[in-house]
Amino acid sequence: MIGLIDYGIGNIGSVANALTKLEIAYEISGDPVVLSNSRALILPGVGAAGAGMKNLKERKLDAVIKKIIENGVPFLGICLGMQLLFEWSDEDNTNCLGILKGKVVKFKKEKNIPQIGWNEMKISNMKDQRSKIVDGIADNSNFYFVHSYYCIPEDDSVVVGETEYGETFASLIVQKNIVATQFHPEKSGKTGLTLLQNFMKGTQ
């Protein structure tokens, strides 16, 4: 069972719909016990960092998520769910989960903010080896983005995909059991579903 973390924010429904299409069993839950027993977890999210962290803390999910990730359970953070994994966000000056080193800042160069729409992801070849998360996904494939802030990881080597919107930012990162996407794989057509499937393969 995949646990979809319900923290009273964001678009859990669309992630759930995508999993249904892929015939993957999931449970939407905010219950630490249920989540701790999942073979993988997804932290979805649309919305503001301040409200997101507040909701996680109120439900005592911040500590639960840290523990589960430490235990090596496969974890996927989407959009705000990616940003909250970092140490700090400029949005509402929010202290986040701090599981990944780095910060979250706002776009400065493009006139139109938020970035809404399809943009390319360039796959990094830094490790001489493609990450399995991008199996079957062509370089410069388009994904759907909706965001005003982006993550700056301290450690460049976690960056698997980069996207340019006025400035270049990390759109896909992988660190041990964590996968995080700034785009919405559940809204990125077939390419997005392929990425979700790749994540699921890694959970078996």
Place this chain on the structure above:
Amino acid sequence: MKTKRIIPCLDMTEGKVVKGIQFVNFRDAGDPVQMAKIYNESGADELVFLDITATTQNRPILLEVVRNTARNISIPFSVGGGIRSVEDVRQLLFAGADKVSMNTGAVQNPTLISEAAREFGNQCIVLSLDARKVRPDRWNVFTDGGLKDSGMNAVEWAKQATTLGAGEILLTSIDQDGTKKGFDVELTRAVTHAVTVPVIASGGAGKMEDFFDVFTKGNADAALAASLFHFGDLTINDLKKYLESKNIPIRKTYEK
């Protein structure tokens, strides 16, 4: 590079798509969920659902259609028509809409935009703006399905709405709508110049060149059409091939 979006619009009334009924390729002609599935497969970058009589008939939008659509597609879609309250927005987002567009409800009560944006984030709040030219360089905002002149300046309203928290503008030219004579490039340019959120141009698409014009001269971020696509006059893939040949960044959804 970020791409320009091509968006088919499904105008619905009482659960049926009203502009697409004669398109022979749709097995269940006029069924919004079936049409959404076909567009999902055939290159649409996003979908827009508008319940065009929800406001005038003073009834809520059909949540069941939204739920079924969300289950069947994996591209974003927005829903609008008859939205009056934060609760309406919540219901649509929970039913699976990615964005909610407001028109008459926002004109009558602008704080609806700010309240909804605060609650759900401005990325999912779309201002739907129906404009008609009233004199040179002046467009007014029309409400109630284009029937009522609000007297408001469309460009000013676009600015105000984005300040309040609208994250995107769906800009429809009533003058051009249904004419197939091209988008109102002048109106689109006036609005894109005035705001810092993406603008979806709508109304008047008749041929491929119209899309090129509204992207290049109007600076639109996305372009919307209904009957042009529904009736099969133009396929999205052909349109994308054309735009790509003109160096407009698009999401490739076809094989070369």
